[in-house]
Amino acid sequence: MYEVERLLYRIKPSSPGLDNLPRWFYHNCSYEIAHVVAHILNLSFSCGTVPLQSRQAVVTPVPKVAKPSTLSEYRPISVTPFLSRVAEKFVVSRWILPAIPAHSTVDQLAFHPTGSTVCALTFLLHHVTATLQRCSYVRCLMIDFSNAFDRVDHPTLLAKLNKLDLPPHAINWIMSYLSNVNVNVKSKLI
Numbered sequence: 307m308y309e310v311e312r313l314l315y316r317i318k319p320s321s322p323g324l325d326n327l328p329r330w331f332y333h334n335c336s337y338e339i340a341h342v343v344a345h346i347l348n349l350s351f352s353c354g355t356v357p358l359q360s361r362q363a364v365v366t367p368v369p370k371v372a373k374p375s376t377l378s379e380y381r382p383i384s385v386t387p388f389l390s391r392v393a394e395k396f397v398v399s400r401w402i403l404p405a406i407p408a409h410s411t412v413d414q415l416a417f418h419p420t421g422s423t424v425c426a427l428t429f430l431l432h433h434v435t436a437t438l439q440r441c442s443y444v445r446c447l448m449i450d451f452s453n454a455f456d457r458v459d460h461p462t463l464l465a466k467l468n469k470l471d472l473p474p475h476a477i478n479w480i481m482s483y484l485s486n487v488n489v490n491v492k493s494k495l496i
């Protein structure tokens with residue numbers, strides 16, 4: 307319950323989801339509602355399912371170009387409810403990050419609390435500069451993984467999650483979050 311209260315109190319100011327509960331409510335009432343929120347999250351995690359309301363988002367089309375003329379020239383910005391974001395933080399901090407071997411994320415800036423696009427660009431610039439001191443040129447291959455999250459193959463993800471030391475209910479919860487179908491893994495797949 308203490309962790310829930312802390313997360314509720316520290317919710318960053320942003321738009322609320324479909325439930326339309328504002329950030330100030332969670333921030334100002336974090337102590338009073340922590341017990342109820344912890345109970346809801348524990349039920350969701352133990353059942354391995356995400357409530358439909360937590361998977362629904364407010365989607366706002368934001369133009370990529372000055373005068374968009376087609377749908378592909380818009381970027382969809384999805385805003386999920388605050389409680390959904392709190393649940394995601396729990397899943398990541400309690401199960402996913404501890405299950406990922408440290409050596410496999412050494413070159414991954416996305417899996418570190420201080421990681422960001424700026425860190426990635428700084429790392430790249432440092433590496434290129436150091437290489438140019440030894441060589442006369444540097445070749446870089448840049449790949450744009452646009453819409454990468456939308457293209458994740460769920461059976462492949464499930465297979466990779468099963469290779470990690472995750473409890474079955476956590477895997478079920480993640481797969482429930484990503485789809486409309488509940489997978490219901492009873493035990494780890496071999």
